[in-house]
Amino acid sequence: MASAQLTMEAQSEIFLVIKALSDSWNSHDMAAYAAQFTEDANFVNVMGMHWKGRAQIEAAHVQVHRTIFRNSKLKTLDCSLRPLAPGVVLAHVRWEMTGHESPPGVRFSEVRHGVIIGVFVEQDGRWLITAFQNTDIVPMPLPEIKS
């Protein structure tokens, strides 16, 4: 594996992609959301659904933004980046969501927190997400206090 560096420029462009994800989510513009992914991107959502390619990612998101996510607001809490190779950067993004509904058979928390792994690649001078997986952070019950 070649040595990898993360330039200030790459870092700033990747942060803009992450900002574009939440901005487009909050304006329910799923074409803009999907435009942050490569043509051949893999996307695994919190329910383990696996979408393959930008077109599937967009279509799936259009559907949920007509229903359970139509009033949802997404906020990025923090983000860490780690370069893996020239042109490949690993990101972990923690997020918070409010205003959503729950899908059938599942009950989301009123305020959801989660963590995304995103693999970014540089294509034609642009940084795009080529792999994405999202997981809800499950609130653990408090330990029983013994008096």
Place this chain on the structure above:
Amino acid sequence: MASAQLTMEAQSEIFLVIKALSDSWNSHDMAAYAAQFTEDANFVNVMGMHWKGRAQIEAAHVQVHRTIFRNSKLKTLDCSLRPLAPGVVLAHVRWEMTGHESPPGVRFSEVRHGVIIGVFVEQDGRWLITAFQNTDIVPMPLPEIKS
């Protein structure tokens, strides 16, 4: 990003790492399990817990293999690989688990299915996992049948 190829040799070595994950899981040998990860690997489990580095990954797994996973059996169902850059390969692994118990406050299905994203890198001639995130596939309720 440099062009990336997946040689037969790399593919076969990565498949052996994935096999070593389930073999070590089933023999509850968490040192062997953790040895499949790079020193600086990131691991996000199905509950959104984020472990950083091989030592944390091993310690967390030792704990759950003394408790909820002590009788669990893990099976790899299928695996797809996509090269991202020289020395970097993206993997998606679907798995099935039986014989587990559930953590406090959570109820796992009796037979669990899930999907892992794994990012493999080549280090000193060995393929290791440097990022891993795991998600349970949530069984969707069947649509209501109208007669």
